[in-house]
Amino acid sequence: MLHIVACIKQVPDTKIIKMNPKTNTMDRASAPxxxxxxxxxxxxxxxxxxxRYGGTVSVLTMGPPPAVKAIKKxxxxxxxxxxxxxxxxxxxxxxxxxxxxxxxxIEKISQIQPVDLIxxxxxxxxxxxxxxxxxxxxxxxxxxxxxVKKVKEINVEEGYAIVHRKLEDGYEVIQSTMPxxxxxxxxxxxVPYSSMTNMLKAARYQPVIWAVADLxxxxxxxxxxxGSPTIVSKVWAPTKPSGGEMLEGDAAEQTEKLLNxxxxxxxxxxxxxxxxxxx
Amino acid sequence: MxxxxxxxxxxxxxxKDGEVVPVSLELLGAGKELSDKRGTELAxxxxxxxxxHLADTLYEYGxxxxxxxxxxxxxxxxxxxxxxxxxxxxxxxxxxxxxxxATSTGKDLASAVATDLPTGLTADSTIxxxxxxxxxxxxxxxxxxxxxxxxxxxxxxxxxxxTVRPKVMRALTPEPGRTGQLIEETxxxxxxxxxxxxxxxxxxTTQKVRIDEADxxxxxxKGLGSEKGFQVIHxxxxxxxxxxxxxxxxxxxxxxxxxxxxxxxxxxxTPKIYFAIGISGAIQHIVGMQNSGLIIAINNDPxxxxxxxxxxGIVGDAFEIVPLLIQQFKQAFNKEVVDHV
Numbered sequence: 001m002l003h004i005v006a007c008i009k010q011v012p013d014t015k016i017i018k019m020n021p022k023t024n025t026m027d028r029a030s031a032p033x034x035x036x037x038x039x040x041x042x043x044x045x046x047x048x049x050x051x052r053y054g055g056t057v058s059v060l061t062m063g064p065p066p067a068v069k070a071i072k073k074x075x076x077x078x079x080x081x082x083x084x085x086x087x088x089x090x091x092x093x094x095x096x097x098x099x100x101x102x103x104x105x106i107e108k109i110s111q112i113q114p115v116d117l118i119x120x121x122x123x124x125x126x127x128x129x130x131x132x133x134x135x136x137x138x139x140x141x142x143x144x145x146x147x148v149k150k151v152k153e154i155n156v157e158e159g160y161a162i163v164h165r166k167l168e169d170g171y172e173v174i175q176s177t178m179p180x181x182x183x184x185x186x187x188x189x190x191v192p193y194s195s196m197t198n199m200l201k202a203a204r205y206q207p208v209i210w211a212v213a214d215l216x217x218x219x220x221x222x223x224x225x226x227g228s229p230t231i232v233s234k235v236w237a238p239t240k241p242s243g244g245e246m247l248e249g250d251a252a253e254q255t256e257k258l259l260n261x262x263x264x265x266x267x268x269x270x271x272x273x274x275x276x277x278x279x
Numbered sequence: 280m281x282x283x284x285x286x287x288x289x290x291x292x293x294x295k296d297g298e299v300v301p302v303s304l305e306l307l308g309a310g311k312e313l314s315d316k317r318g319t320e321l322a323x324x325x326x327x328x329x330x331x332h333l334a335d336t337l338y339e340y341g342x343x344x345x346x347x348x349x350x351x352x353x354x355x356x357x358x359x360x361x362x363x364x365x366x367x368x369x370x371x372x373x374x375x376x377x378x379x380x381a382t383s384t385g386k387d388l389a390s391a392v393a394t395d396l397p398t399g400l401t402a403d404s405t406i407x408x409x410x411x412x413x414x415x416x417x418x419x420x421x422x423x424x425x426x427x428x429x430x431x432x433x434x435x436x437x438x439x440x441x442t443v444r445p446k447v448m449r450a451l452t453p454e455p456g457r458t459g460q461l462i463e464e465t466x467x468x469x470x471x472x473x474x475x476x477x478x479x480x481x482x483x484t485t486q487k488v489r490i491d492e493a494d495x496x497x498x499x500x501k502g503l504g505s506e507k508g509f510q511v512i513h514x515x516x517x518x519x520x521x522x523x524x525x526x527x528x529x530x531x532x533x534x535x536x537x538x539x540x541x542x543x544x545x546x547x548x549t550p551k552i553y554f555a556i557g558i559s560g561a562i563q564h565i566v567g568m569q570n571s572g573l574i575i576a577i578n579n580d581p582x583x584x585x586x587x588x589x590x591x592g593i594v595g596d597a598f599e600i601v602p603l604l605i606q607q608f609k610q611a612f613n614k615e616v617v618d619h620v
Contacts, residue, residue: 096399131386177474231434244574269495269519
């Protein structure tokens with residue numbers, strides 16, 4: 001029986017968010033708070049592994065009280081338990097301080113039931129770093145396996161797993177002892193629509209919520225802004241390019257003008273044979 | 280230990296198939312500017328099996344010193360072994376800055392090293408600078424999905440570390456015969472301490488042109504309507520001998536695989552010619568292609584932001600324009616070939 005912990009985060013949907021051009025801050029009202037899309041795949045993978053090998057799926061998040069909604073979303077996907085750490089002392093944490101706080105929470109969860117596997121999404125769409133997962137792994141002295149796109153096998157009895165780790169031009173097959181932490185790519189699975197049973201369960205579900213005082217052996221200097229080596233010193237809007245020349249006319253005239261541009265660079269086409277139609 | 284005791288700019292040198300990967304050479308170029316400003320040395324940290332001879336390449340691209348860990352244990356990248364070597368090297372020689380390519384290997388390694396040291400780590404930087412007098416690294420990066428740029432500092436910890444996107448920095452022109460100092464190191468890690476094994480490495484062979492290495496990228500967006508509509512992108516790419524790129528929406532819709540995705544959560548590309556067809560031009564996409572040599576946008580919406588980021592724009596129906604272009608290109612190109620004969 002596996003105990004899998006998936007670490008998740010509630011994020012603003014950065015695909016549609018508007019920025020305040022004067023302050024360069026996010027207009028949070030412009031974007032709904034959602035479960036980080038990569039994390040949905042992490043939870044789904046945990047649920048699938050539970051179905052394959054038996055066990056329990058716990059999800060963990062750090063965030064303000066409204067982040068309970070993201071945990072409920074994970075219950076809809078099929079998670080069994082939800083834990084949230086929420087405290088002003090966590091505010092302003094960078095990736096190092098975040099991995100510290102989540103590690104303390106995982107240590108507490110381990111006391112309830114030892115953890116065999118931790119799964120994180122590849123990264124969050126607001127922070128875009130992918131650094132928290134490996135950070136947790138190092139703090140718990142587990143091997144970190146990033147960019148995982150497939151779990152080939154878990155051998156619960158012998159305590160090892162074989163996964164496929166994505167590379168720029170292929171993948172590698174890695175065997176790791178358990179417990180370990182993996183951060184997963186989107187392509188690892190498709191997250192299906194939730195079942196009515198799970199949705200009903202999620203609607204009623206209340207996660208366990210811990211403040212700093214509920215965690216053990218916490219060095220407060222390692223939390224939040226105080227525990228963060230990095231700070232944001234300056235924020236600015238990316239410069240808006242001014243645009244180029246429009247090729248006017250009817251379709252034939254437009255393509256003719258374009259063709260003449262391409263022919264100026266004909267050396268690029270001279271020796272090309274291959275194409276990338278593989279998909 | 281005070282932060283003044285740390286000096287020098289280091290680049291983690293990634294090796295693939297016996298060669299230094301391009302981003303590591305790009306980072307030597309970027310690192311050279313930083314080390315010149317500080318009046319310190321630029322070093323490469325080279326880890327692998329049978330890699331020592333690559334130091335010569337690193338000198339030619341700007342490294343003054345190369346720290347090398349050459350051992351069978353480093354045959355394949357594994358977090359635990361590489362991390363241990365780099366941690367020991369840091370503790371011994373105390374660099375002020377370490378740069379890593381934002382590749383799957385570089386990001387994995389940097390995250391682990393940052394946690395163990397501990398120190399601050401800035402992800403996916405696109406602009407680097409350093410304060411001449413204080414040595415404070417100014418690492419800037421797109422944040423919130425590319426909606427803003429942010430400069431990240433790490434004031435109280437050393438080394439200061441950043442991963443840097445491939446294809447953003449420029450490698451120096453190699454200086455043949457330039458030499459430097461080789462420092463051979465050995466790491467204390469033993470095979471039995473490592474909990475992972477690389478069983479196999481599988482390389483895609485069907486992918487003929489990698490989009491981040493192609494001279495020509497033809498990218499399509501959701502404006503093409505469907506996977507069937509997206510076929511015009513494949514057709515044009517094949518005609519021009521380019522690689523197929525895609526916006527995030529297209530990848531999320533499953534029309535093409537993730538390794539075609541250009542942008543904040545995909546790849547950064549800098550081809551000589553970039554076609555953006557049916558791509559509206561969200562900032563997340565722009566950050567991944569804005570440094571391309573020639574950007575050509577085709578979109579039926581004259582207000583599409585992509586035109587702001589293009590050198591040339593065509594307002595029109597892609598399904599009319601692209602087939603016409605393919606036809607004209609084939610004709611013209613055959614003629615050109617004939618002309619040369």
